[in-house]
Amino acid sequence: MKHTMRRAVGGALTSLTGFAALLIVAILAIILFDVARGGLGHVNWRFLSEPPSDGMMGGGIFPALYGTAALTLLMTLAVMPVGVLTAVYLHEYAPPSSLLARAVRLAVVNLAGVPSIVFGLFGLGFFIHFVGGSMDRLLGYQELHWGQPGILWASLTLAVLTLPVVIVSTEEALRAVPMDHRTASLALGATRSQTLARVVLPGALPGILTGAVLAVSRGAGEVAPILFTGAAYFLPDLPNKFNSQFMHLGYHTYVLATQSPDVEATQPLLYATVLVLLALTFALNLVAVLIRARTRRRASASH
């Protein structure tokens, strides 16, 4: 009697945890459904290929798409070499109980927890006022040239923000390369750096790519760090210089959602913009998942 009672209570509580899990899935479904319902009708080729018009109440989002792409491209170019080499140091070069390696790991953990708005402040204080301001003084510009918000400073700020993502996933990829491959290469007389360049890095390439894709998906969605490092409300021209300001999908979403003079009129545009942004980040995440699944399959097949 007591025993069945215990089982029943246990069963009920178990389903309660199951309900929590279900709730998470349901919330995701609600968000996706709402965005798709509100946006699907409005996304078409013209929406993707035209600039905004009628004071943001008509037209498309092409400049925002372009700006987001350019921003994340620059960010990736900046973050990948640094992140990959840091991971290479941690996994391939650092002595087992190295103090520096531990310090780097600790810094990476903490860097991942710094609020994104603080990265924005850092970008403003360091890149724009310190680096940009110094460049202007050195190059003898009278007016602000580099010491103002622009796409280069915004992408470098995002590069610092996504550094932990790249380091962690690259290290994971390096861990997956079998030790035998390294020892075999070294036994054949290859040096450490030759082994790294021709055996280890090619072996870890899919994992490194996964890291890059995750960094892009994270970086493309962040708005807080670019609020005052280069994003602009509306621009007549596409960014064509490193110090031009740019439009951005996430920032566009923020502006349409909070500063629209006519909420009813902008709503379809807003939903469509959010849909594009979500589709983009989900597609990137999906690519990462697929690459990971493929390498895992290959790794299990070779053993």
Place this chain on the structure above:
Amino acid sequence: MQSEGLVETVPVAPRLSSVARRRQIREKVIAGFITAMAFTGIAALVLILVFIAKEALAIFLDAHAREEASLGKMFLPQVVRAGKPATFVWQPVSSVPKVSMIPLFIGTLKTTLVSMVVAVPVGVAGALFAAEFAPRRLREILKPTIELLAGIPSVVLGFFALMVLATFLQDTFGLTSRLNAVVAGLGLSLAIVPVVFTVAEDALTAVPRSYREASLALGATPWETAWKVVLPAAAPGILAACVLGFGRAIGETMIVLMASGNAAIVSWNFADSVRSMSATIAAEMGEVVVGSPHYSLLFFIGVELFIFTFVLNMLANVWTRRVLKRLSGAGA
């Protein structure tokens, strides 16, 4: 090199050909370069603190700023108008700037509290389900779902809170302010749940199977095993998950900026609009005069956020390692 009981041995460098020596030098240069690169992470963290602190320092150094934004004015009640009782007001752009941090602290605390009250039970219970009770196939759906939720940009969650949650709550409860601490907190919890879930699930799966088998063998039900054996064993990790979620909630910007109403009000009513520290930086930095006391003040808020989250991260880090050490030390 010290060698015991041996006649002093002089290390002899092997005689290398010039090709080999050049190769050795090249290897050293590459190793040095990679080691130097590894400093970037540390450098980034230090530079972040140095450069936001540098801009914030003017509050203490500049005479004009010290007058306008002293620590007393930030943290003690001030008489705003003669004859009225002293209050806490954040109004940095009026003719007489009022710079009390207290409304911002209260706003941040309120949204964070709401998000934690929702995200911690849902996240931990979901993790418990995934780690203990879920059949394998269900688990394989749950984890990518969490990853997708974690991948949603915060501006989209802010949009969802602003458009859908706020309308729903207002229609249901008839609140006076459409955007308030509850709406922002619920929106925040959407961003925090994946953090809590992931870290908690990692800690729970780190608990060795032998613990569960022993408990079940003694006649405990699966629920009793999960609650009285697995959960306590993973407790530091669960705590780390909560602390990490807390840190994220304090620093998250876009959701709060879009869904909180951005009114710096001192009240404990969760249906009032609020203004958080992070949203204040985001909303005001765009229009501020560079180098003014207001500008330094916003950087000062940034320093506070940095320090809060840094401390929380270190705590979470220590606790995560503790759970791993405890479980591997117990002889898994």
